[in-house]
Amino acid sequence: MKIPRLISWIGAAVLLVMPRAYAQTREPGQEPEDVPPVGDNPTTVEPAPPSSPRAAPPGPGWQRSLYGFAELDAMHDTSQAYGPASNNAMLARPGSYAGAHARTQLTVANSQLGVRLAAPDYGRIKTSGRAEIDFFGVQPTDATEQTTFTTPSVRMRLFYVELKTPIVDVLVGQYHDLFGWGGAGFYQNSVAFLGVAGEIYHRNPQIRLSKTLGGDSAVSLDLAVAAVRPVQRDSEVPDVEGGIKVSVNTWKGATAQGFGRPSVAPLAIGVSGVGRRFAVAEFLPNPGDAKIAFGWGAAANVFLPVIPVRSDSDRGNALSLTVEASTGSGISDLYTGLTGGALFPLLPDPSGNLVPAPIYRPNIDSGIVTYDANGDLKSIDWRAIVLGAQYYLPVANGRIWVSATASRIESANILGLTPEASRGGIFLKQEYVDGNLFAAVTPEFQVGISYQFSRQTFGDRPFDVNLPHPVGRNQRGELGFRLFF
Amino acid sequence: MADACRDPAFGTPVPVTYYQQPVQIARQPTPMTSSSDWCSGLVLGTAMGNTVVTSFTFPHDTLGVTGGQISYSGDDPQHAQGTYQAVVNTVGQGAIELSAACLSRMGTSVSCDAVASALTTFAGMKQGDPGIACSDSPSEPATCQFFFSYQNIRCAPIAGGACQCNYGVSFSGTLTGRWTRVGTLLIHNDASRTLPSQADYCVQGQGSLSLWGHDGTSILNQPGLRTLSLQRSP
Numbered sequence: 192m193k194i195p196r197l198i199s200w201i202g203a204a205v206l207l208v209m210p211r212a213y214a215q216t217r218e219p220g221q222e223p224e225d226v227p228p229v230g231d232n233p234t235t236v237e238p239a240p241p242s243s244p245r246a247a248p249p250g251p252g253w254q255r256s257l258y259g260f261a262e263l264d265a266m267h268d269t270s271q272a273y274g275p276a277s278n279n280a281m282l283a284r285p286g287s288y289a290g291a292h293a294r295t296q297l298t299v300a301n302s303q304l305g306v307r308l309a310a311p312d313y314g315r316i317k318t319s320g321r322a323e324i325d326f327f328g329v330q331p332t333d334a335t336e337q338t339t340f341t342t343p344s345v346r347m348r349l350f351y352v353e354l355k356t357p358i359v360d361v362l363v364g365q366y367h368d369l370f371g372w373g374g375a376g377f378y379q380n381s382v383a384f385l386g387v388a389g390e391i392y393h394r395n396p397q398i399r400l401s402k403t404l405g406g407d408s409a410v411s412l413d414l415a416v417a418a419v420r421p422v423q424r425d426s427e428v429p430d431v432e433g434g435i436k437v438s439v440n441t442w443k444g445a446t447a448q449g450f451g452r453p454s455v456a457p458l459a460i461g462v463s464g465v466g467r468r469f470a471v472a473e474f475l476p477n478p479g480d481a482k483i484a485f486g487w488g489a490a491a492n493v494f495l496p497v498i499p500v501r502s503d504s505d506r507g508n509a510l511s512l513t514v515e516a517s518t519g520s521g522i523s524d525l526y527t528g529l530t531g532g533a534l535f536p537l538l539p540d541p542s543g544n545l546v547p548a549p550i551y552r553p554n555i556d557s558g559i560v561t562y563d564a565n566g567d568l569k570s571i572d573w574r575a576i577v578l579g580a581q582y583y584l585p586v587a588n589g590r591i592w593v594s595a596t597a598s599r600i601e602s603a604n605i606l607g608l609t610p611e612a613s614r615g616g617i618f619l620k621q622e623y624v625d626g627n628l629f630a631a632v633t634p635e636f637q638v639g640i641s642y643q644f645s646r647q648t649f650g651d652r653p654f655d656v657n658l659p660h661p662v663g664r665n666q667r668g669e670l671g672f673r674l675f676f
Numbered sequence: 677m678a679d680a681c682r683d684p685a686f687g688t689p690v691p692v693t694y695y696q697q698p699v700q701i702a703r704q705p706t707p708m709t710s711s712s713d714w715c716s717g718l719v720l721g722t723a724m725g726n727t728v729v730t731s732f733t734f735p736h737d738t739l740g741v742t743g744g745q746i747s748y749s750g751d752d753p754q755h756a757q758g759t760y761q762a763v764v765n766t767v768g769q770g771a772i773e774l775s776a777a778c779l780s781r782m783g784t785s786v787s788c789d790a791v792a793s794a795l796t797t798f799a800g801m802k803q804g805d806p807g808i809a810c811s812d813s814p815s816e817p818a819t820c821q822f823f824f825s826y827q828n829i830r831c832a833p834i835a836g837g838a839c840q841c842n843y844g845v846s847f848s849g850t851l852t853g854r855w856t857r858v859g860t861l862l863i864h865n866d867a868s869r870t871l872p873s874q875a876d877y878c879v880q881g882q883g884s885l886s887l888w889g890h891d892g893t894s895i896l897n898q899p900g901l902r903t904l905s906l907q908r909s910p
Contacts, residue, residue, distance in 0.1 A: 284683075285683055285684060286683020286900050287683075287685075534710050535708065535711070536713060536714050537710045537711060537712050537713045538710075540713075553708060557708055564774075564838070565777045566777055609711055610714050610716070611716070611773075612716065612733070612735035613689060615686030615737060649684075651684070651738075653685075653686075653737040653738035653739075653740075653768070654682075654739065655768065656769045
């Protein structure tokens with residue numbers, strides 16, 4: 192299928208329900224990550240003729256652009272704990288086979304393909320939509336190593352429509368979580384796949400209302416609230432997220448989100464929160480009612496241009512910092528791949544001869560809540576901080592730059608919520624640092640090399656209770672290549 | 677045994693209540709993996725007015741090696757094979773918080789002192805000879821719990837009607853079998869195991885023997901046991 196036809200099909204699916212309107216372009220400041228705004232991309236094409244009434248392409252005045260990047264990542268780890276992404280996965284224990292042996296991986300699964308559409312304005316209503324995929328989809332259970340890496344599954348990343356009105360902006364679909372102001376320019380710069388340890392990085396289906404005040408003035412204010420897919424569908428109640436962001440538009444710095452292309456963004460401070468309800472089946476083989484608990488989270492994000500950028504075309508000597516501090520309970524799913532190893536306890540079989548033996552079937556994913564020794568439902572606490580710095584060398588207009596990340600995440604109650612015999616299978620805290628060197632060989636082709644170190648502290652105390660907890664470690668060297676289009 | 681080095685091995689506890697489950701129905705999700713039982717299999721009862729424990733697994737983490745002896749005897753003129761008997765002593769500490777729910781679920785109402793006393797009695801009930809079939813791995817079958825010994829069992833009341841119990845743990849399993857020597861490799865064919873364990877060895881000076889788990893494996897199949905330094909007994 193030719194690219195214009197592909198764009199038309201995807202675009203028609205995204206915007207099937209949108210009102211007809213007039214031409215508009217998205218505001219660059221609202222763009223997540225590293226994607227150029229509509230109209231700036233040479234791949235923008237004209238509509239293709241309709242092939243069927245249902246899939247009819249949008250009419251005159253629409254703008255569409257195909258965007259994405261082709262990426263190759265090569266990683267070498269000193270242990271066999273991690274897949275392509277490290278995130279918050281469990282490390283191998285010291286002395287284990289996986290902990291003592293290395294691993295090398297090459298993957299293109301982080302490559303992305305997206306299409307953005309902007310409908311013609313309808314009065315003062317601006318309508319747009321976006322669909323974005325990568326290749327980190329769920330693999331079938333019988334996938335081999337070869338099929339996992341050479342024929343990966345497609346994964347939906349973003350799929351939403353957005354209406355900008357003079358009163359309020361509305362976003363409906365799957366987008367970055369508002370908690371942590373995902374996609375708003377607060378991510379740190381690293382070759383590592385986001386989110387790194389302790390970083391809030393998550394996408395969810397949601398209905399979001401937002402309002403920007405003073406968008407053209409020196410200081411602007413963003414207010415947003417969202418009803419988000421409940422972390423547990425059986426809770427019946429959507430999660431609620433809200434946030435406030437202040438931007439100083441006269442103080443701008445250079446920033447690259449993850450392994451993205453550098454851009455210019457204003458100093459910004461964001462605070463956000465999340466609230467959620469859990470209704471988990473009683474800890475019985477045949478539950479009666481549900482046990483109710485509540486989760487919450489608070490996060491603060493800062494993007495600070497210490498040395499402002501001179502211009503869009505010359506980033507040389509620009510220095511920027513990012514900070515994210517978060518805390519909460521029952522929010523492990525909002526940190527990528529985090530459970531800490533926490534599981535529901537085993538249902539007791541005191542007599543030892545019940546046939547069949549009792550089995551508890553939780554109706555929520557592991558690692559978010561659990562039952563304590565008294566059978567009370569408890570949410571698992573986490574708190575984290577992620578620091579990032581990026582400095583653009585004063586050569587070649589800042590097309591060579593370095594960055595570093597340091598993060599830490601820990602739980603104050605995961606140990607007490609895990610039965611004694613299983614504490615070797617959980618971690619209490621994780622620390623992570625990385626250092627990166629990037630070069631934009633051309634404006635479209637970028638290379639990065641990275642060193643990443645992870646350390647996890649496990650929950651057991653072997654040999655003597657007065658000795659420290661065992662610690663698992665991994666060092667990763669990563670080389671990334673990315674062609675933006 | 678002069679010295680030893682051991683990694684903090686961890687074995688996921690065997691989920692005993694997953695035994696005897698019916699075959700999973702097609703297209704139904706399999707049960708999620710779980711951690712272990714909060715009460716560690718505790719079964720409390722009364723006998724002649726006294727609190728008794730009839731089932732309990734003392735949880736503990738990997739034990740440290742404190743000493744032991746290995747006796748090698750050769751039955752081959754070239755000293756290439758023979759029999760061995762190894763005693764590896766390991767000690768450590770264990771603890772468990774027995775919640776009010778654990779203490780009352782058998783219809784009992786007991787004090788922490790009574791629990792400690794009942795656990796002490798229970799720990800003294802050896803079922804069989806400390807033998808060759810068990811190591812001190814936490815992932816060993818529950819029956820191996822009887823080859824451990826537990827000392828100084830103390831339980832104190834804590835908030836919520838629970839008891840915090842602490843105890844010492846020691847293990848002195850005797851491992852026997854045949855050994856063979858191939859080059860610098862010492863192969864222990866344990867009488868209770870189907871697979872032999874391999875160790876590299878080095879004789880140093882007068883009666884000093886060092887063992888390393890071959891290719892990073894564990895010596896004598898004791899989880900995480902990497903090196904042993906042996907000194908010939910007078």
